[in-house]
Amino acid sequence: MGDFPGARLAVMCYGAVTTLAGVSFCLMRYYTFYAGRLVDERIDRRLLKLAMIRSVINPVLHSIAVLLAFVDTRLSIALYIILPLMFFVPSKLERYGYPEGLR
Secondary structure (H helix, E strand, O other): OOOOOOOHHHHHHHHHHHHHHHHHHHHHHHHHHHHOOOOOOOOOHHHHHHHHHHHHHHHHHHHHHHHHOOOOHHHHHHHHHHHHHHOOOOOHHHHHOOOOOOO
């Protein structure tokens, strides 16, 4: 994609890979939070739910970027650039979610 930003197939393949990586992370987080119950019970469940929602937003927006490649690859690339910026800001779970003694 780097040398050929206008190549629709390259832009779409990049989005497909990042979408699948996001889905994989969502499944891992779901297992950790709910199925395996691997988080400390003292952590507020609302924070876990918000973290899960934030995780799901990632592959959804990457999927939208893949579809935007049919319209204009520059729109997809712009979304690919914006998406990581959303995750530079720590979530509430990452900032406040650990009870005293777990930090």
